[in-house]
Amino acid sequence: MFRHIFKLIWNRKRHNSLLLSEIFFSFVVLFLVGTVLITYATHYLEPHGFNYRQVWRLEIKAGQGEKMPRAELDEVLRRVQALPGIEQVALTSGNLPFTFNNNNSFFKYQGRKSGLTDTYDADDHYAQVMQLHLREGRWFAKGDDGSHYRPVVISQNLREALFGKGPALGKIFSFDWDKKGEAVAWQDKFLVTGVADDVRMGNDFGEATPSMWKRLIPFDTTHWETANVVVRVTPGQGGALQEKIARTVAGVTRQWTTMVRVMDQDRLHKRRYTLVPMLGLVIVSVFLIVNVALGLFGVLWYNINQRRAEIGLRRAMGATGPAISRQFLGEMLVITTLGIALGVLLAVQFPLLDAFELAPQFYLMGIGVAVAAIYVLTAVCAWQPSRLAASIQPAVALREE
Structure with missing residues (x-):
């Protein structure tokens, strides 16, 4: 037939x-x-690998043409932390989850190279705010102040790319773009203190990308024009607390302004x-x-x-x-x-x-x-x-x- x-x-x-x-x-x-x-x-x-619910982001800006000293910024964070309804405050970089700001690079370790990796700055309280889950090791702590290398926490997929099935904790790796034979600054060498679950911080439909969180040094004397802060709030908080945060920041110095955004709204946007x-x-x-x-x-x-x-x-x-x-x-x-x-x-x-x-x-x-x-x-x-x-x-x- x-x-x-x-x-x-x-x-x-x-x-x-x-x-x-x-x-x-x-x-x-x-x-x-x-x-x-x-x-x-x-x-x-x-899963996203972190909890974006009940998290707000603050964008604190200094006056036009001015910088914000770290001491004053720390005072702002202490006062915001003391507000009722605030669970935890953390300082981070501008490439926050569900925003259009990216910061990425390539890394290497003993001949192994990573894919394009998202990098974030994070202080000692960041993991608590974002509720990251650590598979190995620990998050940053005050004991890292004397470290000879930049303490970092990496995602599981970055761990597999750089270290395979071997141990990752305590290993030191660097950027892939440093020239052969050229001295690498200590802050460009990274010491693995922990391994976190894979995260999807780009959008709801994106895949989990290799990620790395670099520790913000508490005694750094760098001055910022803009500080990005993530805040975990108690359930049910809204506009009243946002207004209190703005007034609290302005109470430290009248020249600083604050923009408060809800991370879940960033995700939907x-x-x-x-x-x-x-x-x-x-x-x-x-x-x-x-x-x-x-x-x-x-x-x-x-x-x-x-x-x-x-x-x-x-x-x-x-x-x-x-x-x-x-x-x-x-x-x-x-x-x-x-x-x-x-x-x-x-x-x-x-x-x-x-x-x-x-x-x-x-x-x-x-x-x-x-x-x-x-x-x-x-x-x-x-x-x-x-x-x-x-x-x-x-x-x-x-x-x-």
């Missing part, structure tokens, strides 16, 4: 090439969209920047697939009308209606399989070439979704035309011919 179907397809290769091309391009669109949606959905269901293009991609893809479905339906309908004499002759020779219907469905499934095979040949190049730096399982799941969707689409489009072919009476078809 399949040999006969292949012969029929070959005899009408000019007409079937249009169907084949439509199926191929439909598969490519579904594969790409499916891979993106599966990747986003998988990351969305993964950044989520929209991912959802909007994703929604646009889905709408365009649905529009294309609907047009392809209509095209398949129209081409099949036209083919049946062109082959009424063939159908009538087969019916006159004893073929039943269901047999005619199965013949057209079989032809369509064979053409669909050929189109999918071409699409799969293209799709497997993406993981082989690491085109979008995604894990291979996402591409495989995208291929599976596209294959299933194409078979369903073509079966639905071929069902009604095949029923039409099965209902053609031989006498009517031959008389028209």
Whole structure:
């Protein structure tokens, strides 16, 4: 039977090439969209690795053209910490979670190199505010004041990249960009004190990126124009506490200003920047697939009308209606399989070439979704035309011919 179907397809290769091309391009669109949606959905269901709820961020700015001495900044933090409703305050860098500010670099250890790694500055209370979970070692403490190297805590995926299955605590690594033979400053050599769970601080749909937290030195005499602070508050706090924080900061020095933002609102705000293009991609893809479905339906309908004499002759020779219907469905499934095979040949190049730096399982799941969707689409489009072919009476078809 399949040999006969292949012969029929070959005899009408000019007409079937249009169907084949439509199926191929439909598969490519579904594969790409499916891979993106599966990747986003998988990351969305993964834990963030920290607790962003009940966390606020403060952006404290000095007066125009002025700097903020560390002593005055520490006094501000002490007064904010003393406010009712504040659980813990921590000083950090400007690349806070769910913001558009990034700070990243590459690192190396004995010939092993990391991927692009997010780096954060953090004081001794940062882990308590963000509720990071340590898998190994400890967070920063006052005893690190006398360290000869910059104490750091790294994420699990950075640990695996730099140290593999070997021990990480107490190891010293450095930036990947320092020149060979050039002396490296002590603050650019990093001593691992702890390993934390992987974190996703970019957005809800991003993957866990290698991360490193560098200890902010308490006695550093550096002056800042802007200080970034994360604050964990008790449940139920709102605008009243935000106003108290602003007044407290202004009470230390009238020239400083404070902006208070809720981290969960930052998360929702950044989520929209991912959802909007994703929604646009889905709408365009649905529009294309609907047009392809209509095209398949129209081409099949036209083919049946062109082959009424063939159908009538087969019916006159004893073929039943269901047999005619199965013949057209079989032809369509064979053409669909050929189109999918071409699409799969293209799709497997993406993981082989690491085109979008995604894990291979996402591409495989995208291929599976596209294959299933194409078979369903073509079966639905071929069902009604095949029923039409099965209902053609031989006498009517031959008389028209």
